[in-house]
Structure formats: C-alpha cells, structure tokens
Amino acid sequence: MSDVFDQFQGTASYIASEELRHAVNVAVALARPLLVRGEPGTGKTLLAENLASALQLPLIRWHVKSTTKAKDGLYVYDTVARLHDSRFGGEGGGDVRDIARYIKLGPLGEALAAPSRVVLLIDEIDKADLEFPNDLLHELDAMRFRIDETGREVAAVERPIVIITSNNEKELPDAFLRRCVFHYIQFPTRELMSEIVRVHHPDITDKVLDNALEVFFGLRATPRLRKKPSTSELIDWICALNKAGVDLGKISGGIPFLGTLLKTEQDVELLGKRAKA
Amino acid sequence: MLVEFLFELRARKLPVSTHEWMALMEGMALGLHESSLDGFYHLCRTLCVKDIAHYDAYDDAFLAYFKDIHQDALKLTEELRAWLANPRALDGLTDEQRRAMQALDLDKLRALFEQRLKEQRGRHDGGNRWIGTGGTSPFGTGGANPSAMRVGGGGGRSAMQVADERRFREYRRDVVLDVRQIDVALRGLRRLGRDGAEDELDLDETVDQTCKNAGEIEVVFRPPRRNRVKVILLMDVGGSMDPHAELMSRLFTAASRAGRFAKFRSYYFHNCVYSAVYEDAQFRKAVPVAELLAHSDRDEKLVLVGDALMHPAELLDPGGAAFFSSQNRASGHEWLRRLAAHFRSAVWCNPEPERFWAGTTIEVIASVFAMWPLTLDGLAQAVRYLVRGGERPRVGDPERWMKSMVG
Numbered sequence: 001m002s003d004v005f006d007q008f009q010g011t012a013s014y015i016a017s018e019e020l021r022h023a024v025n026v027a028v029a030l031a032r033p034l035l036v037r038g039e040p041g042t043g044k045t046l047l048a049e050n051l052a053s054a055l056q057l058p059l060i061r062w063h064v065k066s067t068t069k070a071k072d073g074l075y076v077y078d079t080v081a082r083l084h085d086s087r088f089g090g091e092g093g094g095d096v097r098d099i100a101r102y103i104k105l106g107p108l109g110e111a112l113a114a115p116s117r118v119v120l121l122i123d124e125i126d127k128a129d130l131e132f133p134n135d136l137l138h139e140l141d142a143m144r145f146r147i148d149e150t151g152r153e154v155a156a157v158e159r160p161i162v163i164i165t166s167n168n169e170k171e172l173p174d175a176f177l178r179r180c181v182f183h184y185i186q187f188p189t190r191e192l193m194s195e196i197v198r199v200h201h202p203d204i205t206d207k208v209l210d211n212a213l214e215v216f217f218g219l220r221a222t223p224r225l226r227k228k229p230s231t232s233e234l235i236d237w238i239c240a241l242n243k244a245g246v247d248l249g250k251i252s253g254g255i256p257f258l259g260t261l262l263k264t265e266q267d268v269e270l271l272g273k274r275a276k277a
Numbered sequence: 278m279l280v281e282f283l284f285e286l287r288a289r290k291l292p293v294s295t296h297e298w299m300a301l302m303e304g305m306a307l308g309l310h311e312s313s314l315d316g317f318y319h320l321c322r323t324l325c326v327k328d329i330a331h332y333d334a335y336d337d338a339f340l341a342y343f344k345d346i347h348q349d350a351l352k353l354t355e356e357l358r359a360w361l362a363n364p365r366a367l368d369g370l371t372d373e374q375r376r377a378m379q380a381l382d383l384d385k386l387r388a389l390f391e392q393r394l395k396e397q398r399g400r401h402d403g404g405n406r407w408i409g410t411g412g413t414s415p416f417g418t419g420g421a422n423p424s425a426m427r428v429g430g431g432g433g434r435s436a437m438q439v440a441d442e443r444r445f446r447e448y449r450r451d452v453v454l455d456v457r458q459i460d461v462a463l464r465g466l467r468r469l470g471r472d473g474a475e476d477e478l479d480l481d482e483t484v485d486q487t488c489k490n491a492g493e494i495e496v497v498f499r500p501p502r503r504n505r506v507k508v509i510l511l512m513d514v515g516g517s518m519d520p521h522a523e524l525m526s527r528l529f530t531a532a533s534r535a536g537r538f539a540k541f542r543s544y545y546f547h548n549c550v551y552s553a554v555y556e557d558a559q560f561r562k563a564v565p566v567a568e569l570l571a572h573s574d575r576d577e578k579l580v581l582v583g584d585a586l587m588h589p590a591e592l593l594d595p596g597g598a599a600f601f602s603s604q605n606r607a608s609g610h611e612w613l614r615r616l617a618a619h620f621r622s623a624v625w626c627n628p629e630p631e632r633f634w635a636g637t638t639i640e641v642i643a644s645v646f647a648m649w650p651l652t653l654d655g656l657a658q659a660v661r662y663l664v665r666g667g668e669r670p671r672v673g674d675p676e677r678w679m680k681s682m683v684g
Contacts, residue, residue, distance in 0.1 A: 019319055022316075022319045022320070022323070023319070023323045025309070026304060026309050026320060026323050026324070027323075029304070029307055029309055030300060030303060030304055030307070030309075030324075032300070035327070037329065079484055080484075083484075083487065083492065086492065087492055172327075174292065177327035177328075178294050178296050178297055178327075179296075180327065181323050181324055182322075182323060182324075182326065182327040182328075183323055184329045184332070
C-alpha cells in the first residue's frame with residue numbers, strides 16, 4: 001500500500017474498527033473533512049485526539065455550542081477591548097490604531113494559520129444553528145479566508161485534517177454533506193467491545209469481563225429504554241466495580257452502581273419493574 | 278461500467294451528486310479501494326452516502342449490481358487458484374487440528390470450494406450459504422474451522438456479506454419514529470421573531486450607539502428571539518386508532534414540550550371531526566368547532582392526526598356521527614372542509630402505512646387536507662409544507678371513488 005494511505009491504524013488506547021480506519025484514511029488521502037456520526041459515547045471526539053497523536057500532529061479543538069457563529073471560528077474582532085484601551089489606555093500601552101492587535105483567531109482560523117499540518121476537530125456541529133455548516137463551506141473548501149478589518153489573507157500552508165462530529169440532532173445541509181467523507185460509527189460488537197474494555201482496564205480477568213459484558217448487552221437489549229448505556233458508560237461502570245471490589249459473578253439480583261449505566265428515572269423504574277416480573 | 282452503478286444508486290433515490298462521484302473516481306485513481314470489492318464498498322459508501330438512513334438502500338443497490346460480478350471475478354481470478362493451492366492457515370495448528378485438516382485434503386477442499394461457488398450463484402435465487410461468511414464454513418474470513426480457507430481481503434468481512442446482512446434497515450427514513458426523532462422533525466416548525474420584554478443585550482447596537490456617543494457607554498437591550506408559530510393539534514383516538522396509541526402519545530409528548538410553540542392547543546375527536554372536538558380523550562368536555570374556529574387565527578397551523586379510515590357513510594352522510602351528537606346536519610366531510618377553509622396551512626398525518634390508502638376514505642380526506650404518512654420522512658415533509666407551502670401530495674383518485682360510492 002502506498003504511504004499516503006493507511007496512515008491511521010488506531011492507537012494503543014483507541015481501538016478503531018476496520019471500517020472506521022478506512023474512512024479516516026480516505027479522508028486523509030483525499031484531503032476532505034471527515035464527518036463522523038454515531039450514538040453518543042461511541043468515541044467520536046476521541047477519534048480526533050487519537051488521530052492527532054497517532055500522526056503526531058497538533059490538535060486544535062472547536063467545540064460548537066448553540067450560540068456559536070461560523071465567523072467566530074475564523075476570528076473575532078474584540079471591539080470592546082479596543083474601546084477599553086482607547087478610553088483607559090491598555091496595560092503595556094498598546095497602540096489602539098493597530099487593529100490587528102484586537103483580532104483574535106478562532107479555532108478554524110488558527111488551524112489555517114498554522115505553520116504546519118494540524119488536526120482540527122469541529123465537535124458537535126449540529127448543536128449550532130441550521131445555517132452554520134453552510135457558512136463554513138467556502139473556508140473548508142478553499143482552506144483560506146480574509147480578515148476584513150485588516151485585509152490580511154490567511155491561507156493554509158498544508159490542508160489540515162478536519163474531523164467533524166455530529167449527534168444526528170439536526171439535518172446537515174446537502175451542499176455541506178457533498179464535501180465531506182462520511183462515516184457512521186456502529187455500536188461495537190461484543191468482540192470489539194471486549195478489546196476496547198481491555199485497553200482501558202488491562203488487568204481485567206476474562207470472567208469479570210464476560211460477566212460485565214453480559215449485563216451490559218442485556219441492558220442494551222431491554223426494549224423501550226429511553227437512553228441505552230454507551231461504551232464510555234460501560235468503562236466507567238467497570239472502573240466503579242473495580243474500585244469497590246465488587247465481583248459480578250457473586251451478586252444476585254440488582255445491578256450494582258446502576259446510576260453509572262442508566263441516566264433517567266424512567267429507565268431505572270422500567271428495569272425495576274422487569275426485575276420483579 | 279461503474280457509471281451504471283451511479284444510476285443504480287440514484288434510481289434508489291440516493292442523492293449522489295457528480296461532485297461526489299468525481300471524488301470517488303479520484304479516490305480510486307489513488308488506489309484507495311485497495312483493488313478489491315470490499316474496499317470499493319467502503320470507499321463508495323464513505324464518499325457518496327452521507328446519511329445512515331440511506332445505508333440500507335445502498336446495500337440493496339450494491340447487492341443488485343455486484344452479485345454476478347462478484348462471482349465472475351472469483352471464478353476468473355487465477356490468483357485465487359494459486360492462493361487455494363497454498364493456504365496460509367496451515368501455520369500454528371496443533372497436531373489434532375492438522376489431522377482434521379488432512380481429513381479434508383487440498384483437492385477435496387478445492388472441489389468443495391468450487392462446488393460451493395456454484396451453489397452460491399443459486400443462493401440469491403435459492404438460498405444457499407456464502408463463501409466469505411465466518412462461523413464454521415471451511416471457506417471464508419474469520420471463521421472457526423481449522424482447515425478454513427480465507428477468501429477475500431485482509432481481516433474484514435466481505436462487502437457482499439456486509440451488504441447482504443442489511444444491518445442498516447432499522448435506520449431507514451420510512452419507519453415510524455420515537456419521541457426524539459419527532460422532536461427533531463418538529464424543530465423545523467418555527468418562525469423566529471422578537472417580541473416581549475427587552476431583556477437581551479444587543480451587542481452590535483450597543484457598540485454602534487456607544488461610538489455615536491463618542492465612547493460614552495450606551496447599553497441597548499432587545500427582546501430575545503422566540504418561535505412565533507402557533508399550533509392546533511387534533512388527534513383521533515379510540516377504535517381503529519388503538520394500535521397507534523403509543524405513537525400518538527410520543528407525538529403528543531414531543532409537540533407539547535414547553536416553550537416549543539408560541540401557542541399550543543390540542544383536542545381529540547373520534548373517527549372524523551363533526552360539530553365538536555373534545556378537550557379530553559374521554560369525550561366529556563366538548564368544544565364546538567364553530568367556537569374553535571372563532572378563537573383561532575387563520576395563521577395558526579392545524580395538524581390533524583388520524584388513520585382517516587371509517588365507513589364511507591360516517592364521512593359522507595349528514596348525521597354520520599350517530600355515536601356522539603344528535604343534531605348533526607352537516608357530514609363529517611363538510612366539517613373537515615370548514616376546518617381546511619379556515620386555516621391557511623393545515624396537514625393531516627396518517628399513521629396508517631401508505632400502501633393501505635388506496636380505495637378507502639383516506640383518499641377522500643387526503644383531497645381535503647394535504648396528507649403524509651406519520652413517518653420521519655412524512656413528518657418532515659408535513660412540517661416543510663406548513664412553513665413554506667408547496668405541492669400537496671396526490672393520493673389516488675377520490676372523485677372517481679366517491680362517485681362509485683354514492684352511485
């Protein structure tokens with residue numbers, strides 16, 4: 001295989017399925033953003049961190065919130081600081097006439113201005129307004145933008161590797177989707193899951209792992225659960241079991257530390273009813 | 278050759294654009310498909326299918342297009358024959374396993390393999406087993422048979438097998454939904470506007486005013502943005518709607534969530550709307566439709582949910598609602614028309630699967646209200662129609678049907 005491809009093989013602490021590795025490598029080779037979707041807790045965000053450490057590139061994070069504007073990702077012109085400086089004189093006596101001092105690059109801007117290749121994580125893009133992805137189209141395509149206030153052009157030296165995550169809360173616009181490489185992270189199978197748990201708890205015994213997975217997948221298979229427990233919750237739960245020294249094989253009736261697995265009252269209630277029945 | 282696959286995909290309503298197809302060609306030129314069908318399956322899906330809801334249709338198209346090619350390629354590949362003569366799996370076996378292996382010598386194994394190949398063609402027509410499946414078959418990847426022969430690329434499962442499993446069926450768009458999905462669909466139903474108390478800082482205006490004020494801070498407030506859409510939900514309960522009760526309660530939960538709409542009211546009816554609707558599902562507190570109309574803006578969005586299935590007389594004859602009202606001079610059809618005439622935008626969501634619509638009262642009601650099935654797709658289209666208007670879906674031929682009913 002050529003060396004541009006197959007750069008990412010997962011890391012010691014992150015087990016990626018074959019399909020996911022393939023998708024990542026396609027995105028890297030074609031220099032297109034990778035859009036990752038999947039149930040919460042399937043390691044979408046961790047993917048970017050581990051990709052960065054596997055390729056030994058710096059990681060820049062952009063956590064999108066409901067109030068985030070696309071322009072904030074490029075740069076912010078801090079007018080209030082400038083106003084403050086002009087009235088009271090800045091610390092260190094800054095030159096108020098130099099607008100560039102008040103331009104602060106956002107995460108996307110930083111990624112494009114970086115002197116070498118970086119990994120950019122745009123986390124939970126669907127949290128923002130519906131139009132948000134559309135506003136990023138040009139910047140992600142051309143990997144350059146212009147700071148209107150100073151006239152400065154920022155262009156990427158090397159196209160950053162862009163990982164975008166989404167929780168399926170909103171439909172993303174077609175024009176945006178067209179430009180991405182898409183991957184849906186499937187919930188891990190039992191085999192993959194035991195590998196994942198082993199990475200986080202290397203000294204776990206087969207028996208404990210088996211028992212834990214039995215309970216976990218049994219719980220996920222319970223019908224009408226409002227929120228199914230996810231990978232990260234399983235790992236927390238096993239951690240709690242370990243710390244408390246609970247042996248699952250010896251416990252009868254009731255799951256210890258249920259609160260780490262189920263997060264809504266209705267689910268706990270539902271499980272209680274089923275246990276009684 | 279591959280262009281036909283593009284059209285195969287598009288024929289299944291997968292929105293694959295030229296842009297994406299070119300990316301696929303670029304990817305293949307770079308060798309990203311690893312010169313294998315499995316690689317191509319993943320590469321193409323990754324680049325051309327951007328929605329989990331479309332995965333199933335993709336699998337379907339892939340199966341249809343590649344099922345024959347897959348076998349022909351297997352048959353023709355000399356490489357495969359060479360490979361069969363030199364199975365890798367011989368390393369690291371116990372003596373016991375080796376004996377088991379010898380029980381099935383190479384010639385026999387090859388003969389079996391070729392025979393299985395032939396059977397496999399019959400699989401799609403008849404239903405035999407695949408080569409490439411795990412488990413205990415002597416052929417395939419990741420199997421448990423000690424004399425297993427690995428067929429296909431490194432480590433993963435074969436694309437045909439993955440496609441054949443149709444794992445993504447449950448993600449399809451045309452299935453009925455849960456509360457969260459309804460919630461997301463209803464999010465489209467909004468028109469934002471500013472009114473109410475001024476309690477949000479308007480930063481831009483503040484900066485502007487401050488500059489005009491020569492740097493003396495001037496703080497400006499404005500009202501926050503709120504959804505201005507008002508919704509009336511009319512729900513059919515009881516009788517033929519009982520199987521859909523769970524779905525209805527999910528829809529109600531999502532729609533009534535606090536703060537979603539500027540105004541939200543819901544009423545119940547049975548079978549069809551006649552002179553009154555009811556505030557409760559037990560039909561005790563009646564609200565005359567005339568009164569409802571008098572107290573509703575024409576701009577409010579009317580959403581009816583029901584199966585629209587009834588005896589034709591219950592819909593078309595005056596006094597069809599024998600069960601409730603005594604003096605019912607207008608037919609249910611007439612009452613529905615009055616509702617439709619009052620509101621500028623109204624939709625009917627029907628939990629009954631679309632394939633059962635033809636030749637029933639559903640067709641007549643669909644000619645009064647724009648009707649969609651109560652699925653993720655249907656609900657999204659209904660919401661779009663409520664906000665932006667547009668084409669109404671045409672259901673059957675109600676006029677001919679009504680004539681045949683009356684005549």
